[in-house]
Amino acid sequence: MENTVVSYFFQFDCVKDFLARxxxxxxxxxxxxxxxxxxxxxxxxxxxxxxxxxxxGTLAERKISADMQLRYGPNRVGPYGLLQFxxxxxxxxxxxxxxxTDADKFLYLVAPVLCIVGVFGTFAVIPFSDxxxxxxxxxxxxxxxxxxxxxxxxxxxxxxxxxxKWSLLGGLRGASQIVSYEIPVTLSALSIVLLAGGxxxxxxxxxxxxxxxxxxxxxxxxxxxxxFHNPFTIVGFFIFFxxxxxxxxxxxxxxxxxxxxxVSGYHTEYSGMRYAFFALAEYIEIFVVCGTAVALxxxxxxxxxxxxxxxxxxxxxxxxxxxxxxxxMYYVVIxxxxxxxxxxxxxxxxxxxxxxxxxSLFNLIGCAVWMYLFNGKSFLQLxx
Amino acid sequence: MFEIGLFSYLxxxxxxxxxxxxxxxxxxNIIAILLGIELILNAAALNFVAYSKYSVGNLDGHVFxxxxxxxxxxxxxxxxxxxxxxxxxxxxAHIDDAVLLKN
Amino acid sequence: xxxxxxxxxxxxxxxxxxxxxAVSKNVIHASIYLLISLIGVAGxxxxxGADFVAVTQLVVYVGGVVILMLFAIMLxxxxxxxxxxxxxxxxxPGMGSLKTYVIxxxxxxxxxxxTGKLIYNAVINTTTENQLNMENSVEQTVSKIGTxxxxxxxxxxxxxxxxxxxxxxxxxxxxxPVKLGDE
Numbered sequence: 059m060e061n062t063v064v065s066y067f068f069q070f071d072c073v074k075d076f077l078a079r080x081x082x083x084x085x086x087x088x089x090x091x092x093x094x095x096x097x098x099x100x101x102x103x104x105x106x107x108x109x110x111x112x113x114x115g116t117l118a119e120r121k122i123s124a125d126m127q128l129r130y131g132p133n134r135v136g137p138y139g140l141l142q143f144x145x146x147x148x149x150x151x152x153x154x155x156x157x158x159t160d161a162d163k164f165l166y167l168v169a170p171v172l173c174i175v176g177v178f179g180t181f182a183v184i185p186f187s188d189x190x191x192x193x194x195x196x197x198x199x200x201x202x203x204x205x206x207x208x209x210x211x212x213x214x215x216x217x218x219x220x221x222x223k224w225s226l227l228g229g230l231r232g233a234s235q236i237v238s239y240e241i242p243v244t245l246s247a248l249s250i251v252l253l254a255g256g257x258x259x260x261x262x263x264x265x266x267x268x269x270x271x272x273x274x275x276x277x278x279x280x281x282x283x284x285x286f287h288n289p290f291t292i293v294g295f296f297i298f299f300x301x302x303x304x305x306x307x308x309x310x311x312x313x314x315x316x317x318x319x320x321v322s323g324y325h326t327e328y329s330g331m332r333y334a335f336f337a338l339a340e341y342i343e344i345f346v347v348c349g350t351a352v353a354l355x356x357x358x359x360x361x362x363x364x365x366x367x368x369x370x371x372x373x374x375x376x377x378x379x380x381x382x383x384x385x386x387m388y389y390v391v392i393x394x395x396x397x398x399x400x401x402x403x404x405x406x407x408x409x410x411x412x413x414x415x416x417x418s419l420f421n422l423i424g425c426a427v428w429m430y431l432f433n434g435k436s437f438l439q440l441x442x
Numbered sequence: 443m444f445e446i447g448l449f450s451y452l453x454x455x456x457x458x459x460x461x462x463x464x465x466x467x468x469x470x471n472i473i474a475i476l477l478g479i480e481l482i483l484n485a486a487a488l489n490f491v492a493y494s495k496y497s498v499g500n501l502d503g504h505v506f507x508x509x510x511x512x513x514x515x516x517x518x519x520x521x522x523x524x525x526x527x528x529x530x531x532x533x534x535a536h537i538d539d540a541v542l543l544k545n
Numbered sequence: 546x547x548x549x550x551x552x553x554x555x556x557x558x559x560x561x562x563x564x565x566x567a568v569s570k571n572v573i574h575a576s577i578y579l580l581i582s583l584i585g586v587a588g589x590x591x592x593x594g595a596d597f598v599a600v601t602q603l604v605v606y607v608g609g610v611v612i613l614m615l616f617a618i619m620l621x622x623x624x625x626x627x628x629x630x631x632x633x634x635x636x637x638p639g640m641g642s643l644k645t646y647v648i649x650x651x652x653x654x655x656x657x658x659x660t661g662k663l664i665y666n667a668v669i670n671t672t673t674e675n676q677l678n679m680e681n682s683v684e685q686t687v688s689k690i691g692t693x694x695x696x697x698x699x700x701x702x703x704x705x706x707x708x709x710x711x712x713x714x715x716x717x718x719x720x721x722p723v724k725l726g727d728e
Contacts, residue, residue, distance in 0.1 A: 446548070446549060446552050448668055450556070451593070452667075452668065453664075454556055454559055456657055456660055456664060457559075457560050457563065457657075458559065458560075458563050458582070458586075459656070459657070460653040460654070460656060460657040461563040461564060461566065461567045462563070463652060463653040463656055464567050464650055464652075464653040465567050465575075465649075466649070467645065467648060467649030467652055468567070468645040468646045468648070468649035469645070470645065471572055473572055473576075473614060473617055473621065474572050474575060477566055477572075477575055477579050477614065478566070480579060480583070480606075480610065481563055481566065481579070481582065484582075484583060484586050487586075487598075488586055488589060488590075491590055491595045491598060494593075494595075495593045495595075501686060501689050501690055501693055502697075502698075504595050504598050504686060504690055505690060505693050505694060505698050505701075507590075507595075507598050508601060508690070508694075509698075509701055509705055511598075511602060511605050511606075512605075512705045512708070512709065513708065514605075515605050515609055515610055516708050516709055516712035518609075518610045518613055518614070519613065519712050519713070519716040520712050520715055520716050520719070522613055522614065522616075522617040522716075522720075523716035523717075523719040523720035524719055525617055525621060526617055526620050526621065526719075527719050527720055529620065529621040530722070535621040
């Protein structure tokens, strides 16, 4: 636990001083209390902020799709319809929570919880800035893939427990799709791990800060990003992005919830707050996969020219850069959804197993060979 | 507050192992038996890691439990494939129907 | 303190999950309880400072084995399958009967007593002097495990890769649907 929010605060002398004085005056050691409080606060901030992101995601999707189709989109609640997601949330809360008679009650109740736990569990390692990640596990990337596979179980169980044909088909499709696409995604992330020499997001993003030592002004500029490291990582980025779209059940891979053939797939039978859990999990998972893509390939929280330094301002700028890049990716995801038609199931599996998996395996070997031949130098370092 | 030591981990491993044996013997569904096998393998892996920390002091136990996880995954894949094949032939997943070699 | 809390939570998860696997009457429920139990074991690994093993446990079991189990359960007819044998009479359902539970309980009790005695003797005889330090338990295990895997245990590593390849090919061939005209 060397690198957490708490350890960020502990590097300031005033905090230590304050804690020592508090312990003295109160008569007991307040440091554990402080640690718990900081963690709870950070978790509350992150979860609250991301519930907001999930809500804003639904609104953004409706607004952007309306824009692409020359409509207005929601424009009644609040200025420009900005409060529409709050209204939606209130509606979800007030709706009756229906459990179908023939549903498997235990699984029906546990499925949305698994989804939401899987998504929120990933935020333990999402690196918003080098101080404000909740924790920087030294197996961060691996942990992220592990905990986010709970979503697959949740989708599958949601489909199974509803005891409806559409839900069952959606759940089966969802689970097989998530399990299959995990392989190319993990392999292309593995090539980045190979280049960075570490599984923690801190190491990976640190390796993208400045490649050319002699030009120290180039800190955080796009040519340091891993996507431009060598030809294999460019391909790897697109594989990662395609696979991430499929893992987040987004169009053109939204077969589990294909509304024109399966009504809405695994959450057909859900209503009220449980449906909201599924929807929220979906929209936040897009944020997670976009954030992972940004951290792995697009330079993460590195601020160009190191504006702001290491202080509080720098941390805020870093978080701003990270979230800005992630929202740009989020826009691309929505854009893709409203542009491309949906694939068929067999095409989906063909794409994964016959194209993406071999290409990503080739990429991994290619990255290893590149590292061996050029001593881990990037494309740019070979010329400068 | 009690002291967490080697013994507590071994007791948990023992409980996992005993429940695994119970599941393996009591169940008649082949997949449920596979669930019991997973429990037993996990008990073994947990013991390896606990000994690695408290008794040996190096990381060989971690490597062993990684291999156990690998073997468990392979076992689950092949076992479930056999179950599915068996179901295609006999239309049941009941262990008492697997008597093709009898007589 | 955090270690103790994490240990207690994980132990409760592990043991309750395992017991529920043994007593639940539904295979799908049992596999979800198995999932809970395995997540508890991952937490126990964390308290032992084995972060890499914990995360591997999470990745392999949550993302792989449990979903595989769920698929197999669905492909073999679901939870409450009333099995009718070829000979025309209904068999006892797949989740065991009182008879099997008594036999299984006695067997596992016997084995638990034997192993418990062994463990007790082992722990009594183990010197606690070469215990690792609790404080620096969360150290970098990943690089050390990686080094061990390609030096000391390289043969086992290669064999396990061959095992995985064999399992992959074998499972794909065994579970292939029967073509018309075969058999």
